[in-house]
Amino acid sequence: MPRPATIAAVKGFRDILPPESRRWREFERAAAEVFTAYGFGEIRLAVVERTELFARSLGETTDVVEKEMYSFADRDGTAVTLRPEATAGVVRAYLESGLVHRERAARLWYAGPMFRRERPQKGRYRQFQQIGAEMLGRDDPLADAELLVMLMRYLAVVGARDVKLALNSLGDAACRPAYRERVRAFGEAHRAALCADCHRRLERNPLRLLDCKVEGCRAVMARAPRMLEHLCSACRAHFAALRALLDQEGIEYAVDPHIVRGLDYYCRTAFEVLAAGIGAQNAVAGGGRYDGLVAALGGPDVPGVGFAVGVDRLAETVRVEAAAPAGPTAVVLALEERAVGPGFALATRLRHAGVRVGLEPPGRSLKALLRAADRQGARLAVILGGEELAAGRATLRDLVRGEDRRLALPLDAPASALLAWVEPGATA
Ligand code: AMP
Numbered sequence: 330m331p332r333p334a335t336i337a338a339v340k341g342f343r344d345i346l347p348p349e350s351r352r353w354r355e356f357e358r359a360a361a362e363v364f365t366a367y368g369f370g371e372i373r374l375a376v377v378e379r380t381e382l383f384a385r386s387l388g389e390t391t392d393v394v395e396k397e398m399y400s401f402a403d404r405d406g407t408a409v410t411l412r413p414e415a416t417a418g419v420v421r422a423y424l425e426s427g428l429v430h431r432e433r434a435a436r437l438w439y440a441g442p443m444f445r446r447e448r449p450q451k452g453r454y455r456q457f458q459q460i461g462a463e464m465l466g467r468d469d470p471l472a473d474a475e476l477l478v479m480l481m482r483y484l485a486v487v488g489a490r491d492v493k494l495a496l497n498s499l500g501d502a503a504c505r506p507a508y509r510e511r512v513r514a515f516g517e518a519h520r521a522a523l524c525a526d527c528h529r530r531l532e533r534n535p536l537r538l539l540d541c542k543v544e545g546c547r548a549v550m551a552r553a554p555r556m557l558e559h560l561c562s563a564c565r566a567h568f569a570a571l572r573a574l575l576d577q578e579g580i581e582y583a584v585d586p587h588i589v590r591g592l593d594y595y596c597r598t599a600f601e602v603l604a605a606g607i608g609a610q611n612a613v614a615g616g617g618r619y620d621g622l623v624a625a626l627g628g629p630d631v632p633g634v635g636f637a638v639g640v641d642r643l644a645e646t647v648r649v650e651a652a653a654p655a656g657p658t659a660v661v662l663a664l665e666e667r668a669v670g671p672g673f674a675l676a677t678r679l680r681h682a683g684v685r686v687g688l689e690p691p692g693r694s695l696k697a698l699l700r701a702a703d704r705q706g707a708r709l710a711v712i713l714g715g716e717e718l719a720a721g722r723a724t725l726r727d728l729v730r731g732e733d734r735r736l737a738l739p740l741d742a743p744a745s746a747l748l749a750w751v752e753p754g755a756t757a
Contacts, residue, residue, distance in 0.1 A: 339455075340449060340455070341446070341447075341449035341454050341455025341456065342454070342455055342456045343454060343456070349644070352644060352647065353458070353640060353644065355487070356440075356460060356487055356640055356643060356644075357440050357460065359483065359486050359487050360438060360440060360460045360483060361438075362486075363479060363482055363483045363486055364438045364462055364479065364483070367436070367475060367479045368436050369436040369437060369438045369462055370436065370437060370438070371437070371438055371439065371440075372419060372422060372437040372438070372439050373439070373441075374412070374415055374418045374419065374422065374439055374441065375412075375418060375422075376411060376412055376441070376442070377409050377410070377411060377412070378409065378410055378412055378417070378418055378421065379407065379408065379409060379410070380398070380400050380408040380409060380410045381408065382410075382417050382418070382421055382626070383398060383410055383412075383413060383417055385625060385626060386416070386417035386420070386594060386622055386625060386626060387413075387414075387417065387594075388534070388594070391534070393413050393414070393445060396446070397413060397445040397446045397447055398410050398411075398413055398444075398445070398446070399411040399413075399444045399445075399446060411444035412443055412444065413443055413444055413445045414443055414459070414637065415439050415441070415443065415459060415461055415637065416461070416463060416619065416622070416633075416635055416637075417622075417626070419437055419439065419463045419465075419635075420463075420465070420622055420623055420626050420628070420633070421626060423435060423437070423465055423623070423628075424623070424626060424627065424628045429465075429623075429628055429629065429631060433465070433466040433631060434464075434465065434466035434467055435463075435464075435465045435466060436462070436463075436464050436465075437462070437463050437465075438460070438461065438462040438463075439459075439460070439461055439462075440458070440459070440460040440461075440640075441458065441459070442456050442457065442458055442459075443456070443457055443458070443459050444456050445457075450609070450610065451608045451609075451610065452607060452608050452609070452610030452611075452639075452641065452642050452645065453610045454641055457639060457640070457641045458639070458640035458641060459637040459638060459639060459640065460637070460638045460640055461616070461635060461636055461637035461638065462476065462479070462480075462635055462636060463633060463634075463635035464476055464633065464634050464635060465623070465631055465632075465633045466631050466632065466633070467632060467633075467634070468618075468620060468632035470567050470568075470570035470571040470574060471570075471574060472634055473567075473571045473597075473598045473618060473634050474571055474574035474575055474578070476616075476634055476635070476636060477494070477571075477575060477580060477600065477636075478575070478578050478580060480602070480614060480616075480636050480638070481494060481580055481602075483638070484602065484613070484614070484638075484643075487643065487647055488647045489604065489613065489643060489646045489647055490604075490646055490647070490648065491604055491605035491606060491646065492602050492603065492604045492605075492613060492646065493581070493582075493583065493602065493603050493604075493605075494580065494581065494582040494583070494600060494601075494602055495582065495583050495584075495585035495588055495600060495601050495602075495603060496571075496572075496575075496582045496583070496584055496585065496588070496598070496599075496600045497556070497557070497584065497585055497586055497587075497588040497589075497598075497599045497600070498556065498557060498560055498564055498565075498567070498568040498597050498598060498599070499536075499556060499589065499590070499595055499596055499597060499598075499599050499617070500556050500559065500560050500561065500564050500596065500597065501561070501563070501564050501596045501597055501620065502596070502621065503561045503563065503564070504559060504560055504561035504564055505556075505596065507559065508554070508556050508559045509535055509536055511554045511559065512535045512536060512538060512539065512553055512554065513531060513535040515553045515554060516530075516531045516535055516538050516553075517531065519549045522545055522546075522548075522549045523538070523541075523545070523546050523549060524541065524543045524545065524546050526541065526543075527541050527543070527546050536589050537589065538550055538553070539553065539586075539587050539589045540587055540588070540589045540590075550587070555586045556586060557584070557586055564597055567597055567598075568597070568598070571598060582600075585601075588600065588601055590615065590617055594619040594621050594622040594625060595617045595618065595619055596617075596618055596619065596620050596621060597617070597618045597620070598617050598618040598634060599616075599617035599618070600615065600616060600617060600636070601614065601615045602614040602615070602638075604642065604645070604646040606646075607642060607645040607646055608645075610642060611642075612639070612642070613638060613639055613642045613643050613646060614636055614637065614638040614639065614643075615636065615637060616634070616635050616636025616637060617634065617635075617636075618632070618633070618634040619632075619633050619634070619635070620632035620633065656685075656705045656706020656707050656708075657685045657686055657687040657705055657706070657707045658684050658685050658686065658707065658708055658709065659679065659684065659686050659687070659707055659708065659709040659710070659711050660686070660687035660688070660689060660701070660702035660705060660707040660709070660710055660711065661675055661676045661679075661686060661687070661688045661689070661711045661713065661723075662689050662695070662698040662699070662702065662710055662711065662712050662713065663688070663689065663690055663691050663713050664691055664695060664698070664712065664713060664714035664715070665691050665714060665715060666691055667715070667718060668691065668713040668714065668715075668717075668718055669690060669691065671713060671718065671740055672688060672711075672713045673688065674740075675711065675713070675723065675740060675747075676688045678744055678747060679744075679747055679748075681744075682744040682747065682748055684747075684748065687702065687705055687707060689701055689702065695712070695714070698710075699726070699728070702728060703728055707728055708727070708728055708729050709725055709726065709727060709728060710725070710726045710728055711723050711724070711725055712724040712725075712726060717737075720737070721739055721740050721741070722737040722738060722739055722740060723737070723738055723740060724736075724737055725737075725738065725750065736750065738750050
C-alpha cells in the first residue's frame with residue numbers, strides 16, 4: 330500500500346520548535362516580570378471575536394478590515410473573526426466583565442497569536458505572536474511615559490539589540506479633522522504622482538497617504554503638511570510633557586512625523602520601535618493612545634494607551650543562540666526486559682523530585698546504551714542489569730569524568746538519597 334502524502338502547514342502559518350520555543354517562553358516570562366512591576370495583570374483573551382468588534386474598532390477602511398481578516402460565518406450564522414490584534418478584545422473584555430466600573434484605571438497585558446492574511450515574507454506571517462499591554466482610564470502624559478519606559482525596559486531585559494523608538498503625535502478630535510483635510514488637499518494637488526492605493530486612500534482615509542511604502546508616494550508625502558505643526562494647544566502640551574518625562578528617564582527617541590498607524594482610533598501619542606538588521610519588516614513594536622475606542626465600542630468615555638510587541642520579529646533581534654538544551658542529568662539504562670519496570674519506577678521517582686532523567690529500553694548492548702546516554706549529554710548512567718536487579722541495587726557510572734566511579738544504591742532508597750546520589754552537592 331502506498332503511504333499517504335504528508336500534510337504541510339498552511340502558507341503563512343508555522344510552528345516554533347525547541348530550542349527556539351525556549352526563547353519564546355523566556356519572552357513571556359520576562360513580560361510577566363517587567364509588566365507586573367508596573368502594576369499590570371495578565372488577561373487571557375478569546376481568540377475568536379464577533380466580526381463587528383473589529384469593523385467598529387479598527388475602522389472599515391483599514392487594510393486589516395478591508396482585506397486581511399480571517400472571517401467566517403459560524404455554524405449558527407454568527408459572523409466571527411480570528412483576532413487580528415488584541416486591543417479591541419481587551420476593551421470588549423474590560424466593558425463586558427464590568428472592570429470598567431470596578432477598576433476604571435485598569436492595566437492589562439496579554440500574549441498570544443494574532444491572525445492577518447498579509448502576504449507572507451520574512452518577518453511577516455499570517456499567524457504571528459504578540460505580547461502587549463493596555464492602560465485604560467488614564468489620559469495624562471505620565472501614563473504614556475510609564476508605558477513607553479516599561480516597553481523599552483522590557484526590550485532591554487530580553488536583550489533586543491539596535492532598537493530605536495520613533496514617536497509622533499496624531500492630534501485629537503479637536504485638531505485632527507482640519508489636518509486630515511490639509512493632507513487630502515495636498516494629496517489631491519499631487520494626485521498624478523501617487524499610487525493607485527493612495528488614490529483610494531484619498532477618498533476614504535487620507536492620513537494613510539503618510540505611511541504609504543511606495544517610493545514615489547514617499548517622495549511626495551515628505552513635503553506634506555506635518556501634524557506636529559498643526560496640533561491644538563492641548564495636544565501640544567500633552568506631547569511636550571511626555572517628551573520631558575522620557576528625557577528625564579533617559580529614553581532616546583526620534584520624532585517621526587510619518588508614523589500614522591493604520592488604525593483609526595489612535596490619537597495623540599503614536600510610536601513604533603524599529604530594529605536594525607532584521608530585514609524590511611523592521612518594526613518590532615507599535616502602539617499609541619486610543620482615547621475614542623472605549624466609547625466607540627459602546628462604553629463610557631474612557632481613554633487608553635497601549636502597545637504590542639511582535640514576538641516573531643523580536644526573536645530576530647535577539648541574536649544570541651538559544652542555549653543548547655541541557656542534557657538530562659542521568660539516563661537510566663534498562664539492560665534487559667525485567668529491568669524495564671524497576672527502571673521506569675526509578676526514573677519516575679527522580680523526575681518527580683525535579684531531576685531531568687532519560688530512560689533507555691533494552692535491546693542493545695551496554696556499550697551501545699552508554700553511547701546513547703553520552704550522546705544526550707547525560708552526566709550519569711544508571712545501570713540496571715541482571716546483577717543489579719538480583720541485589721536490588723543500581724550501578725552509577727560517571728560519564729563526564731570518564732572514570733568508572735561506580736556506586737550502588739538500593740532501588741527503594743528515599744528520593745532525597747537518590748537526589749544526593751545523582752546530583753552530588755545538591756540538597757534534596
Ligand atoms: P500592529 O498591531 O499592527 O500595531 O503591530 C504591532 C507589532 O506586531 C508590529 O510592530 C510587528 O512587530 C508585529 N506584527 C504585525 N503584523 C505582523 C505580521 N503579519 N507578522 C509578524 N509580526 C507582525
